[in-house]
Amino acid sequence: SLSDKLGLTFKRLKGHGKLSESNIKDALRDVRINLLEADVNYRVVKDFIASVKKRAMGKEVLASLTPGQQFIKIVNEELISLMGGKAGELDLAARPPVAVMLCGLQGSGKTTSVGKLAHMLKKMGRRPYLVPADVYRPAAIEQLTKLAGDLDVPVFPSTTGQDPVEICRQAMEKAEVQNNDVVLLDTAGRLHVDEDLMQELLNIKREIQPKQILLVADSMTGQDAVNVAERFDEDLGVDGVILTKTDGDARGGAALSIKAVTGKPILFVGTGERMDAMEAFHPDRMAGRILG
Amino acid sequence: MFGSKALDDDELEEIEEILFTADIGVKTAQKLLEYIEKELSRKDKSRPEKILGGLQEKIRSMLSIETKPLDFESNKPLVILVVGVNGTGKTTTIGKLAMRFTDEGKKVILAAGDTFRAAAAEQLQVWAERTGAQLIRGQEGGDPGAVVYDAISAAKSQNADLVIADTAGRLHTKVNLVEELKKIHRVCGKAMPGAPHEVWLVLDATTGQNAINQAKQFHKALELTGMILTKLDGTAKGGVIIGIADTFGIPVRFIGIGEQAADLRRFDSEAFVKALFT
């Protein structure tokens, strides 16, 4: 783990009395390599190291009796504060039906996450309505319809011949009539560089005015996480992030990259394939995982 | 981070950034930067472009793995097992492979070996219809091995050329799911000695260093004979496959460059390396 590695680095310095700038540079190098191995974006790492260096080169570490521990403490604090301090919350404060739109790259876990959100909301006493707005992927509508059946929540009867914006518009009307208070819009996976499909999301946004737009991102994403998050946030405006597949052994540096580049909170993490496998995001836990 | 005599700090930093942002990873990047230092800097002290060329050649050599072409002659049907973690593009890639091989006049049977995820068989059904391949499926929640067994049996009795078996996405860390995959592998052998003749891991180009763990665990469990790198039509470079090829000797067979049936290409290491540096 990083604290073990740093422990070794600082152990070597123990006999030398006061810590020098070059000692700190070695420790910073260890942290940098560690974060790159954890998939944190190259530039985000650069900025992070710069902010740690500022504090580490000060009296806080250099004059400390336990410089190693002090250094690790700084790294941890800086990482947790970058991760977003405290956990964010889904904002559903609006006149019902409130729309939540899920978007993201292909295969990131949107459809599954819609099901999980419905499960969560139902347990909280809400009445969610599922909307399959993916008319492209083979059997996407069937997939969400099946999940709705398993969860015993209503689902809009989309067909692949319909336009996604029209599906969402009609679904909001139905939700109003049926007294469903939260509408969950499942959109097709798309590349952030696909202009037509990004425009489609803007069209849905303009028509529906969703209260929350959630970017669904795979926790094992590498350096590209920054490009994706930046484009979705710039083009569309993202309110929060769902990080999926955290039940694997990916270090999850993408979480740090996404937060650093958008400033938006990670609200939930997916922890499995079943409908109850979603939890609130804990910044300190994620920071610990990224540091390894 | 790494010193060099031939390149100045800025030039080296530039190369380093290219390598890291392409998901090449620390270990492989260090290996390549050492190579620049030891092999290239010595001969081409004053020519940074030559160094870049040498670096690209080195990466190409790491990716050039001797690969036997698919042997349809001695194996009828040829059986390909497709595996990988969740959402990487296995089912879609199988659809693309079905298109490619039916276009070549082969009789293709698809096995809906994902009996777990909602509408997985329905998804593969659409691909079968699009490509003229035949689908063998079972009950949702049924035994995936039984589906694959039935598909191979059907292929034998119908004299089909190729069986491509889809499996449910699974994280390599889930021991019971990896065991299930090993069981499917054994069932293939029971249905036809020597099957599966190919075991291909589907990797998403947007995946970071975790792809190495994925390759390691799936390779350990099944002995992979190929990889397919999908979603290269995005902005991710998929550099992680360099370390995987170098460490495990698994060749990349195809790449996915879109969501349609035709969006599959044979892996071209020269084009891949060129794209890394663009």
Ligand SMILES: Nc1nc2c(ncn2[C@@H]2O[C@H](COP(=O)(O)OP(=O)(O)OP(=O)(O)O)[C@@H](O)[C@H]2O)c(=O)[nH]1
């Ligand atoms: N292990 C694990 N698997 C997950 C998680 N979330 C989703 N999955 C799986 O990831 C795969 C892709 O999930 P989908 O919900 O189909 O992804 P999607 O974003 O809707 O895909 P597209 O609509 O094609 O873009 C499925 O096999 C899911 O079961 C998670 O948190 N953990």
Ligand SMILES: Nc1nc2c(ncn2[C@@H]2O[C@H](COP(=O)(O)OP(=O)(O)OP(=O)(O)O)[C@@H](O)[C@H]2O)c(=O)[nH]1
């Ligand atoms: N842009 C792009 N999308 C792709 C590519 N290959 C697959 N996809 C998309 O990725 C998503 C997931 O594809 P699937 O084929 O369902 O993936 P899978 O591995 O079978 O997923 P699970 O069975 O749930 O594990 C779909 O939206 C596909 O259209 C590709 O090469 N490029």
Ligand SMILES: [Mg+2]
């Ligand atoms: Mg989906």
Ligand SMILES: [Mg+2]
């Ligand atoms: Mg699949």
